[in-house]
Amino acid sequence: xxxxxxxxxxxxxxxxxxxxxxxxxxxxxxxxxxxxxxxxxxxxxxxxxxxxxxxxxxxxxxxxxxxxxxxxxxxxxxxxxxxxxxxxxxxxxxxxxxxxxxxxxxxxxxxxxxxxxxxxxxxxxxxxxxxxxxxxxxxxxxxxxxxxxxxxxxxxxxxxxxxxxxxxxxxxxxxxxxxxxxxxxxxxxxxxxxxxxxxxxxxxxxxxxxxxxxxxxxxxxxxxxxxxxxxxxxxxxxxxxxxxxxxxxxxxxxxxxxxxxxxxxxxxxxxxxxxxxxxxxxxxxxxxxxxxxxxxxxxxxxxxxxxxxxxxxxxxxxxxxxxxxxxxxxxxxxxxxxxxxxxxxxxxxxxxxxxxxxxxxxxxxxxxxxxxxxxxxxxxxxxxxxxxxxxxxxxxxxxxxxxxxxxxxxxxxxxxxxxxxxxxxxxxxxxxx
Amino acid sequence: xxxxxxxxxxxxxxxxxxxxxxxxxxxxxxxxxxxxxxxxxxxxxxxxxxxxxxxxxxxxxxxxxxxxxxxxxxxxxxxxxxxxxxxxxxxxxxxxxxxxxxxxxxxxxxxxxxxxxxxxxxxxxxxxxxxxxxxxxxxxxxxxxxxxxxxxxxxxxxxxxxxxxxxxxxxxxxxxxxxxxxxxxxxxxxxxxxxxxxxxxxxxxxxxxxxxxxxxxxxxxxxxxxxxxxxxxxxxxxxxxxxxxxxxxxxxxxxxxxxxxxxxxxxxxxxxxxxxxxxxxxxxxxxxxxxxxxxxxxxxxxxxxxxxxxxxxxxxxxxxxxxxxxxxxxxxxxxxxxxxxxxxxxxxxxxxxxxxxxxxxxxxxxxxxxxxxxxxxxxxxxxxxxxxxxxxxxxxxxxxxxxxxxxxxxxxxxxxxxxxxxxxxxxxxxxxx
Numbered sequence: 001x002x003x004x005x006x007x008x009x010x011x012x013x014x015x016x017x018x019x020x021x022x023x024x025x026x027x028x029x030x031x032x033x034x035x036x037x038x039x040x041x042x043x044x045x046x047x048x049x050x051x052x053x054x055x056x057x058x059x060x061x062x063x064x065x066x067x068x069x070x071x072x073x074x075x076x077x078x079x080x081x082x083x084x085x086x087x088x089x090x091x092x093x094x095x096x097x098x099x100x101x102x103x104x105x106x107x108x109x110x111x112x113x114x115x116x117x118x119x120x121x122x123x124x125x126x127x128x129x130x131x132x133x134x135x136x137x138x139x140x141x142x143x144x145x146x147x148x149x150x151x152x153x154x155x156x157x158x159x160x161x162x163x164x165x166x167x168x169x170x171x172x173x174x175x176x177x178x179x180x181x182x183x184x185x186x187x188x189x190x191x192x193x194x195x196x197x198x199x200x201x202x203x204x205x206x207x208x209x210x211x212x213x214x215x216x217x218x219x220x221x222x223x224x225x226x227x228x229x230x231x232x233x234x235x236x237x238x239x240x241x242x243x244x245x246x247x248x249x250x251x252x253x254x255x256x257x258x259x260x261x262x263x264x265x266x267x268x269x270x271x272x273x274x275x276x277x278x279x280x281x282x283x284x285x286x287x288x289x290x291x292x293x294x295x296x297x298x299x300x301x302x303x304x305x306x307x308x309x310x311x312x313x314x315x316x317x318x319x320x321x322x323x324x325x326x327x328x329x330x331x332x333x334x335x336x337x338x339x340x341x342x343x344x345x346x347x348x349x350x351x352x353x354x355x356x357x358x359x360x361x362x363x364x365x366x367x368x369x370x371x372x373x374x375x376x377x378x379x380x381x382x383x384x385x386x387x388x389x390x391x392x393x394x395x396x397x398x399x400x401x402x403x404x405x406x407x408x409x410x411x412x413x414x415x416x417x418x419x420x421x422x423x424x425x426x427x428x429x430x431x432x433x
Numbered sequence: 434x435x436x437x438x439x440x441x442x443x444x445x446x447x448x449x450x451x452x453x454x455x456x457x458x459x460x461x462x463x464x465x466x467x468x469x470x471x472x473x474x475x476x477x478x479x480x481x482x483x484x485x486x487x488x489x490x491x492x493x494x495x496x497x498x499x500x501x502x503x504x505x506x507x508x509x510x511x512x513x514x515x516x517x518x519x520x521x522x523x524x525x526x527x528x529x530x531x532x533x534x535x536x537x538x539x540x541x542x543x544x545x546x547x548x549x550x551x552x553x554x555x556x557x558x559x560x561x562x563x564x565x566x567x568x569x570x571x572x573x574x575x576x577x578x579x580x581x582x583x584x585x586x587x588x589x590x591x592x593x594x595x596x597x598x599x600x601x602x603x604x605x606x607x608x609x610x611x612x613x614x615x616x617x618x619x620x621x622x623x624x625x626x627x628x629x630x631x632x633x634x635x636x637x638x639x640x641x642x643x644x645x646x647x648x649x650x651x652x653x654x655x656x657x658x659x660x661x662x663x664x665x666x667x668x669x670x671x672x673x674x675x676x677x678x679x680x681x682x683x684x685x686x687x688x689x690x691x692x693x694x695x696x697x698x699x700x701x702x703x704x705x706x707x708x709x710x711x712x713x714x715x716x717x718x719x720x721x722x723x724x725x726x727x728x729x730x731x732x733x734x735x736x737x738x739x740x741x742x743x744x745x746x747x748x749x750x751x752x753x754x755x756x757x758x759x760x761x762x763x764x765x766x767x768x769x770x771x772x773x774x775x776x777x778x779x780x781x782x783x784x785x786x787x788x789x790x791x792x793x794x795x796x797x798x799x800x801x802x803x804x805x806x807x808x809x810x811x812x813x814x815x816x817x818x819x820x821x822x823x824x825x826x827x828x829x830x831x832x833x834x835x836x837x838x839x840x841x842x843x844x845x846x847x848x849x850x851x852x853x854x855x856x857x858x859x860x861x862x863x864x865x866x
Contacts, residue, residue, distance in 0.1 A: 105538055109740035116743040197736050198639055206631055206639065229739050303630050306662050307542035310549040332847030336783060343776035350769060414765030 015166045015220045018076055025058035025065075025076025025120055028166075032078045032122055035163040042145055044138040045158035047083045048090045049123030054078065057120045064118070073223050075118035080159045080168035082152075083124040084131040085211070086200035087111055090121065094202050095129040095137060095152075097315050098308065108200025110169060110211050110228060117227040122165050125155030128375065131171050132204035132301055134317035136375065141183060143403050147368040150180030151375030153214070157184035160214040167215040167224055173205050173297060175364075175381025177212030178393045178408060183368035183376060185395040185404030187427070188214045189221040190381075191416045193388035196228045205300035207339075208293070208385055218394060218424040225416060236421040236428075244270055244422065245280040247359040247410070250287035254379045256366030258399030263362050265397055266407040269429045270360070280359060283352060285345055289383035292338035296386070299335045302327040342386045346413070349387050353412035358392075358422035363406035367399035380408060390416040392423040396430035448599045448653045451509055458491035458498075458509025458553055461599075465511045465555055468596040475578055477571040478591035480516045481523045482556035487511065490553045497551070506656045508551035513592045513601035515585075516557040517564040518644070519633035520544055523554065527635050528562040528570060528585075530748050531741065541633025543602060543644050543661060550660040555598050558588030561808065564604050565637035565734055567750035569808065574616060576836050580801040583613030584808030586647070590617035593647040600648040600657055606638050606730060608797075608814025610645030611826045611841060616801035616809060618828040618837030620860070621647045622654040622853065623814075625846045626821035629661045638733035640772075641726070641818055651827060651857040658849060669854045669861075677703055677855065678713040680792040680843070683720035687812045689799030691832030696795050698830055699840040702862045703793070713792060716785060718778055722816035725771035729819070732768045735760040775819045779846070782820050786845035791825075791855035796839035800832035813841060823849040825856040829863035 014031060017023045023031075033051045040046060061076040070076070086092045086104030093099045107115065115121065126137035128151040139154040141147040142161045149158045153170025157180030160168050170177045172190040181188025190212035203209050211228070215221045222233035236242070246267050248255075255263075271277045302324055308316060309324040353359060362380040369376050384391050390413070393406035407426070411419035447464060450456045456464075466484045473479060494509040503509070519525045519537035526532045540548065548554065559570035561584040572587040574580040575594045582591045586603025590613030593601050603610045605623040614621025623645035636642050644661070648654045655666040669675070679700050685693075704710045735757055741749060742757040786792060795813040802809050817824050823846070826839035840859070844852035 103538060105536060109737070112740035113743055116740070194640060194733060195736065197739055198636060199737060199740070203631060207627060229736065300627060303628065303662065304542070304632060306630055307545035307549070307632070310546055336780070336846050340776070340780040343773070343779065346776065347769070347773040413769050 013216065015077055015216055019073055025061040026055060028076060029054050029058040029078045029120060029122065032164055039142065039162040039164060043140050043142050043158050043162055045125055045155040045162065045164060046080070047093055047095070047124045047126040047155065050090060053089060054120055054122045061118050061120060071118035072227065074114070074227055077119045077167060078122045078165055079114060079119050080122050080125045080156060080165035081111055082131070082156050082168070082170045083127045084171060084202040085111060085169055087121060087124065090124050092124065095127040095131070095135055097135070104200065106200060109197035111200070113227055113229070125153070125159050125168050127155060128152035129317060129320070130202055130204050130305070131176060132173060133319045133323055140371070141368045143185065144368070146370055147403070148183065148371045148375050150183035150368065152176040153180050154375070156214050157181055157186060160184065160186040160216065167213060167220055169211060169213050171201065172210050172212045172381070172385055173208045174293065174385060175378025177214065178363050178381045178391055178406070179376055179378055181214050181393045182363040182404060182406030186214045187216070187218050187221050187395060188212065188393045188406070189225070189420065190385065190391045191225065191230055192390045192413045195230055195416065204304055205297045206304070207300060208297060210385065218392065218420055218427050221392065222417060222420045225420065230416045233417055234421065236425045242270065242275040242357045242422055242425060243355070244275055244277045245356040245359040246277055247280040247361045249361055249380060249383060250282060251290065251379045254365050255362045258366045258405050259362045259364060262397040262405040262407050263360060266426055267360060270426060273429050277360070280352070283345065283348055285341070286383065288341055289345065289386050290379065292341050293382040293386040295330055295334050295338040298323065298328050299330045346387055349389065350412040353415070358409040358411045358419045361408050361410060363393040363408040367401050367403040367405055384410050388413055390419045392419050394423045394427050396427065446649065448510055448649055452506055458494040459488060461509060462487050462491040462511050462553060462555065465597055472575065472595040472597060476573050476575050476591050476595055478558055478588040478595065478597060479513070480526055480528070480557045480559040480588065483523055486522060487553055487555045494551050494553060504551035505660065507547070507660055510552045510600060511555045511598055512547060512552050513555050513558045513589060513598035514544055515564070515589050515601070515603045516560045517604060517635040518544060518602055520554060520557065523557050525557065528560040528564070528568055530568070537633065539633060542630035544633070546660055546662070558586070558592050558601050560588060561585035562750055562753070563635055563637050563738070564609060565606060566752045566756055573804070574801045576618065577801070579803055580836070581616065581804045581808050583616035583801065585609040586613050587808070589647050590614055590619060593617065593619040593649065600646060600653055602644060602646050604634065605643050605645045605814070605818055606641045607726065607818060608811025610647065611796050611814045611824055611839070612809055612811055614647050614826045615796040615837065615839030619647045620649070620651050620654050620828060621645065621826045621839070622658065623818065623824045624658065624663055624849045625823045628663055628849065637737050638730045639737070640733060641730055643818070651825065651853055651860050654825065655850060655853045658853065663849045666850055667854065669858045675703065675708040675790045675855055675858060676788070677708055677710045678789040678792040679710055680713040680794045682794055682813060682816060683715060684723065684812045687798050688795045691799045691838050692795045692797060695830040695838040695840050696793060699793055699859055703859060706862050710793070713785070716778065716781055718774070719816065721774055722778065722819050723812065725774050726815040726819040728763055728767050728771040731756065731761050732763045779820055782822065783845040786848070791842040791844045791852045794841050794843060796826040796841040800834050800836040800838055817843050821846055823852045825852055827856050827860050829860065
């Protein structure tokens, strides 16, 4: 397995060592800076990075720990933030030339919660313009510079994969967290829609946009979720038999052999360890979900971008102009049909998912594609984003080019911690190889 | 009829005279400033008002009109903005002591669109804290200082009622536009959910929050809607026979005689003029809508306020602390049931509404209540906000205390301009008295 190009670093489990008090926050930030210095030239994960500022914040957290103890499990943890999420210390440029050097006057609510818990802001991870459409970031896949890291949370995925940050916030509107996590070979999580506050985010398609994050491992995904008020993390009990559904989705024929093999290898691993794995029958109507998601995403994006368009075409990416002017001919009737079609399936999926700890499925169609061909498809993400379901991708498997291919766990709405626990179980089994 | 305490001013139809070129933008702003000087001491509609800045902006729009013509129908129109909507020129304090003097670094998208169309920012209208819960503004009802102007867009309603602004932006999460419009005796509009961009708003309950606005008359509501990309306004054709449904809602027993009389008087007026008015049968399940809306509003508000809570209790209103700590015991299951219950009724209402130009119903339970008793109930708003339907309230009728009581028109999703046209027809008929 080539889970990570920087596995020497990763195997040190920075966050766990920090939590155990084996390294200080300052040392953790120094590690991240050393990784940044070693890798950023090639990877270009960051739109902004301020080493001195982060070191100062880390030292303050270390002093605080000495005087009053840690604020929680993530006290002193360095983290990166996707550049469509406001931060007061560093510019938030939204991946857009229009917002070069922009400073928000307040941290986004999700960033505030992390800093209130003692986390240390490292830098801003680069992104596709407005996390949606337009400029692509210069970020390279850390495993192969000619391949995409995946969009739109490209910098977040690359930063975690290289050890430049043990955890990074992203956002997902289609597949913008799960896909780059898979392509970069890290653990990634998109929680239930609406459970993480959105104040201070650029909202591209507000009924879909969800804050998500990537991390060194599943437990750190879960610990971050605790800070972001998703509930209490409970590691899966030893000996507990999970009930896993293998859900191929209506789009299985779009999965390449690499992704099919990864899902089947994961299913086998789980079954070998005594967990129940059974094929899930298709949900009638699910075959429309990706198309409905597309209608809503582009219909809402047009509205979100209207004021940018109104400010003049100068400096505005041609794809954004096209999104506003053409908008794929999306009508109000099509929007209503898409909203209602998805809305009708949400309780159906929830009910079917209630019989399982989680469903196992593909994260992506396959390995990271060449950058010249784009950021990859969100085929196995758009339906779950539309359904508002919590999704976790975990690394550990690879494709024919030796590149990472994640597998995805999906659960019912609000079953965030339960889905993370199922993912943690497979992560444990894969690490045992 | 005592439609407006400042009817001498209102009858001059500031916006129409501006559009016809009979007054300049500078003169229009001067009128607003004169009204502000005459009334603000008693009414306290504004959290911030900068007369000199507005005059300068108006003069620039006047010069531009001379040189290049108007940008559109609203060129030079002064407007006020609810203080939960960001503006770069004036502070945006969100009605909260925590945000005293706060400056946003960019106008909210809805404000950008209006200014791009040549509108002139007058000031920030005061609001209930975070447009949701906490501090009440000092704003008085312009008709009776002991009564509430209605929340949360209190200042917006009072500013338009007094002629301090011909148009003002608000937001609605429960009944926060329609209710203050009715209590203050102005025309008010909450468009279809999601059709007006939300970038730069404080989002209190994001799946419900909608930008709305108040204005001198229904046509100005519609012209504002054009700028905010809702489509083209077409005044109702003379001689056209409307098909109006009279929808009492499951909450009709909560309507006071004043509100019932207003709705029945409106129905009679429409019928006398030859329009079809028929009672609408109740929609099965609709009796749950207000309760579901309540669950979602408080469930989401807790998440929105979490980072405020995390910043410490000092200066935080006790109602906000309670919202976060207690949250009425709302569970994830209750949230999902509410989302799905409402989601299932949306297409049902749309289908029923498709047979009508609009449904006529109550805007509020009755006249404005004493300020000591709160901001009034959103009984006839919460269900329609949850259903994402466009809602218009128009003034022209009064209750036993001589105070305004609006009547509301509701339409299918995306039928915004159609519902405004129905409201304009009744406005015309009432003005003929």
